[in-house]
């Protein structure tokens with residue numbers, strides 16, 4: 001089955017992953033009508049910038065994202081549905097790039113970006129960062145310089161919390177990727193010879209940036225960060241986090257959004273008061289997806305500011321975690 005679903009096998013000595021990704025996208029747009037429809041829908045998507053206090057976000061009205069934004073991700077619903085990332089359940093014409101015999105890089109049929117991939121593990125194993133962070137960093141490196149990679153925790157944005165997957169998009173398509181290199185925002189919190197930890201000032205949400213040229217040291221640091229966070233919250237479960245990673249000029253840059261909840265209260269309101277925003281890495285990064293036109297028209301700075309504050313871990317708790325590192 002996996003063989004049938006393999007468009008190409010990535011070999012770091014023979015080919016470039018961004019190049020293969022572009023070829024896959026071209027081929028899939030030709031052969032898989034659902035994907036072609038998804039990209040037509042993205043072409044019709046409207047954008048609007050909203051200036052908030054200290055930062056701005058870009059709204060994207062994208063009706064095709066309704067399925068994902070309204071997805072039921074509770075345990076019972078997940079158990080009852082057929083997993084859409086398992087190889088045997090992929091649409092007939094969908095194919096992907098086999099990566100290190102572990103992941104299939106697939107085109108996302110409801111794209112937010114002009115090139116949007118889902119990187120899905122070939123086995124049905126749970127979404128977890130701790131055990132996959134090495135692969136995540138490898139992918140960031142191999143997808144560079146054209147693409148970035150991101151991860152949504154099982155309880156804060158992953159639409160398949162039971163099946164390990166990442167997503168990939170063009171580099172700098174998410175505003176935080178650009179904002180986090182702005183010297184006026186960057187504040188170094190901790191620095192060792194191999195890893196630097198920074199925060200971004202005046203950003204309206206908790207965000208941490210970890211930079212390193214040493215993959216092993218970076219993996220170890222991220223593991224320690226998650227462990228310290230679990231200790232602070234007294235839980236064994238993975239804390240809620242969205243992560244975006246880029247690799248440029250031999251430096252990995254990992255952007256972490258520590259979360260306190262998945263969906264904001266306005267998501268659960270009735271009628272006109274409801275605003276269907278289901279924030280995950282892309283939204284927390286400043287590209288906020290509104291599948292409903294009414295929401296796209298009415299959302300103003302205050303709504304975004306409140307939402308970010310509501311779903312982010314408090315600065316106080318973030319500081320506690322850093323102190324425990």
Ligand SMILES: [Zn+2]
Pocket residue numbers: 083084085086123124125162163
């Ligand atoms: Zn699965």
